[in-house]
Amino acid sequence: MITLTWKSNTTVPVEAECITPENLAGKSAAEVGRLAVQHGNRPESLGEFFSVAGDASDSEITIEGEMQRVKWVGAGMTRGRITVRGSIGMHLGSEMTGGIIDVHGQAGDWVGAEMRGGLIHVRGNAGHQVGAAYRGSRRGMRGGTILIDGAAGNEIGSTMRRGLVAIGGACGDFAGVSMIAGSVLLFGKTGVRTGAGMKRGTIALFPAADRDVETALLPTFRFDCEYEPVFMRLVLRQLRGLGFSPADRVATTTFRRYSGDLVALGKGELLIAARLG
């Protein structure tokens, strides 16, 4: 395992897409320290910002520190594991196709944007556009799993095509906007216009007992029925197996189903868990 320890106090963004298990594998600590990063408008070496110890021959990387300005960590990774102990900046795991990123802290915007596979688990909060499509892109996340234990911002899973996003805390507006398919599970308070323009896919809401989310739904979602979708048992089981603690709070198997968004294809669904108490 290789350990990168943040040692800088810069406030200028550091773009470090070189930090992936496959890129660091087979390199000595000195070689890793010489890898190129972008510091604002200047190229620098990774060793300017991190002290490096160990080697990544086992495809395991640990990064330590408060690195809100460090972007693109794990972008495009295909295998291995990155463990972040602290906070990390934008574009974490962007377009990754495999492997695991485990963040014991906060993450910035665009976590797992357009990812194809693998697992990202953020134990704290994340920013906007989790699993979303980049501006101008036709599709967002196309596979994999993103778990955010805390809160997240706007446009969760925007234009996602496949995969699973679960947000344990509150989220902002337009969750699941323009979804093509896939699943978004929201265990906390939600913003407005959830599922706007979704074509297919599932958005599941698990509201607290004292919250009425149905009156805030877009009028272009039509009520179908109250039922017990068996597939949701599989999804929740998988989340529990991954250590996503908000799923442990779900005690019901009954959901109210709405079809929509009828301004788009209308084959999507909003599943609202029965409130307890």
Place this chain on the structure above:
Amino acid sequence: MQIDGVEIEDTFAEAFAMVAARAIITADSADWATTAAREATGYATSVIACDAEAGVERELAPDETPDGRPGASVLFFGFSRDKLEKAVANRIGQCVMTCATTACYNGVDQLDKPIKIGGSLRYFGDGFQTSKLLEQPLADSRQPSAVGNQPSTTPKEVVVQAARLRLPLTTLQAGRLHYANDQQSSRRRFWRVPVMDGEFLCEDKFGTVKGVAGGNFLILASTPRAALAAAERAVAAIRQSVRDVILPFPGGVVRSGSKVGSRYKKLRASTNDGYCPTLRGVTATSLPEGVAAVYEIVIDGLSLAAVEAATRVGVRAACLPGVVRISAGNYGGNLGPHHIRLHDVLK
């Protein structure tokens, strides 16, 4: 060889290779799961005249099923993968999808030669069907919390952990690292077909294995009552303690044992006259003196070892007072590749 005074004939059962699949059927209650399982495995005693051989392997507790509901495990056997696919899709479609509250899952880990089940039945949804693709997290051999890779982990613990986490067993055994986006075994697609009580959930593809069918032994007894009591005891013992096998005949017991061919051209099999007590005087009988009835136990299994284990357990349980001899059916060793010698499995 004798067990409890019962002669074990020095002969062998001749068994055949067949393609096998396992389905896990769940429902809101154990009654409905069992109902669906029995319906799906009806009219499936022998490929002599049925599209498949099938049976209920065992009932499953909620913590043993993928969705946490009561369930049943059923096995299907066919002569070819194509025939098995057609038979299983028809049976799941007509007998499980139609049954209240059910869902159906693949029960075999190996997905390199799958058959399409949910992927065929989805068309019943008439365009309203949807699917969910679940990606299974795979264990990491370098993770302290990973299961199945610590030296102290026993095979049984691996199986238990695999069942608990719904992970492919083979993956755990290999102790693999990655989320493995390129491995089919880490991805499972489930079809959701709208039906009148909600949705029928069925896994897209079911794995198959090369199984063993036609394992058997014969219980020769002095009275029909003694023969049936021994057969019932053998069936109960096998069902209680042996996994990966089914006994496809009614109650697990066969009374119309057959021989190959017939004097009638259209029949591929006919009554095994050598074991019919009513024909003792007019045919070349295989019945020793004092035998008045014979029952056969036929065993299909996912492996030769499972069939041998079932034979061992069944024969031992069948050695009751009134039973004269235990024998086995074969075709002179010329047809089936698997010869299960009674004396060998009972050592």
